[in-house]
Amino acid sequence: MLWRAESACGLPGRRQRGFTLVEILVVLVILGLLFGLVGPRVIDYLSRAKADVARLQLENIETALDLYRLDVGGYPSQEEGLRALVMAPSGIDRWNGPYLKDKAVPMDPWDRDYIYRIPSLHDGAYDLSSLGQDGVEGGDGEAADIANW
Numbered sequence: 001m002l003w004r005a006e007s008a009c010g011l012p013g014r015r016q017r018g019f020t021l022v023e024i025l026v027v028l029v030i031l032g033l034l035f036g037l038v039g040p041r042v043i044d045y046l047s048r049a050k051a052d053v054a055r056l057q058l059e060n061i062e063t064a065l066d067l068y069r070l071d072v073g074g075y076p077s078q079e080e081g082l083r084a085l086v087m088a089p090s091g092i093d094r095w096n097g098p099y100l101k102d103k104a105v106p107m108d109p110w111d112r113d114y115i116y117r118i119p120s121l122h123d124g125a126y127d128l129s130s131l132g133q134d135g136v137e138g139g140d141g142e143a144a145d146i147a148n149w
Contacts, residue, residue, distance in 0.1 A: 050109035054130045054146045057106050061085070061114065061128060062148060064099035071096045075118055075126055082116050108146075110135065122149035 064085045069075050071094050076084035082105045088095040100106070108114055108130040117127040129147035132139055139145060 050133070051142070051144075051146060053109045054132075057108065058114070058128055058130070058146060058148055060100070061106075065126065065128075067099050068095075068097065076116075078116075078118050082114065120149070122147075124149060 061082065065075055068085060072092055073094070076082070076089065080089045083089075084092075084095075085097060085099040086103055086105055088097065105114070110130070110133055112131065112135060115127070115129045115131070118125065120127045127147065127149060129145055129149075131137060132143050132145050134143035136143070137145060
């Protein structure tokens with residue numbers, strides 16, 4: 001004896017296809033658990049990645065400032081700022097730039113300018129920093145400032 005599936009309309013050989021409500025709910029619960037466990041780790045990873053990018057950019061700018069100092073004989077003034085790394089300041093004869101690869105001063109990962117201060121308020125010739133995620137001086141964790149001191 002052969003078994004034949006019949007649909008709700010009674011036609012022989014045709015089966016109803018699809019998912020039941022219970023199957024869909026089970027899948028949604030599983031997806032919710034996965035997002036609940038993985039989501040915070042991904043967000044934490046992304047915020048740490050932005051801080052790492054800021055540190056790397058600071059190192060790149062520091063290297064460019066050192067090259068500028070070797071060519072010109074000193075670091076850019078406060079008025080010249082970091083623009084001196086990509087455009088020759090007026091009155092500077094020994095400028096051999098641009099000193100940054102992209103020929104533009106990068107913004108920090110939160111789309112704000114890096115802060116350049118000369119003379120330094122800390123140990124060193126100049127201060128170079130980013131205010132971090134919150135854009136306010138100070139802070140802890142993700143909101144911590146990133147600086148060269």
